[in-house]
Amino acid sequence: MAAPATARGQQAEGSNPILGVWQNPDGTVEVRTEYCGRNLCGVVVTASPKAQEDARRAGVANLVGTDLLQSFVRVDSTAWSGTAFVPDMNIHVAAHISLIDADHLKISGCEFGGLVCKSQTWSKVD
Numbered sequence: 870m871a872a873p874a875t876a877r878g879q880q881a882e883g884s885n886p887i888l889g890v891w892q893n894p895d896g897t898v899e900v901r902t903e904y905c906g907r908n909l910c911g912v913v914v915t916a917s918p919k920a921q922e923d924a925r926r927a928g929v930a931n932l933v934g935t936d937l938l939q940s941f942v943r944v945d946s947t948a949w950s951g952t953a954f955v956p957d958m959n960i961h962v963a964a965h966i967s968l969i970d971a972d973h974l975k976i977s978g979c980e981f982g983g984l985v986c987k988s989q990t991w992s993k994v995d
Contacts, residue, residue, distance in 0.1 A: 911938030924956035
């Protein structure tokens with residue numbers, strides 16, 4: 870059952886460092902992390918023209934507004950596991966988020982049962 874709209878983003882950003890707007894290493898995509906019910910999720914809030922075009926080529930019509938981080942559950946005080954959507958490949962992968970510090974997080978995702986993995990360090994946007 871989907872979480873009611875009022876449950877999305879219900880915890881204040883200042884009280885939890887994982888919540889807020891994060892930018893990918895290339896500076897081409899920004900994602901707002903928030904709680905969707907009990908799970909952490911993240912939606913694209915801005916994307917460069919190139920990122921949008923790459924996503925369109927892969928079959929994603931509108932990158933802004935897309936849920937990039939889905940159903941992440943906390944596994945310890947600084948880590949979450951869930952599913953990440955890779956828009957320029959139009960695939961979902963098993964993923965892990967690790968909070969490095971209040972301004973950096975690492976997102977790691979694997980496909981093909983863990984045979985192909987990639988990690989990125991994202992920075993918090995002021």
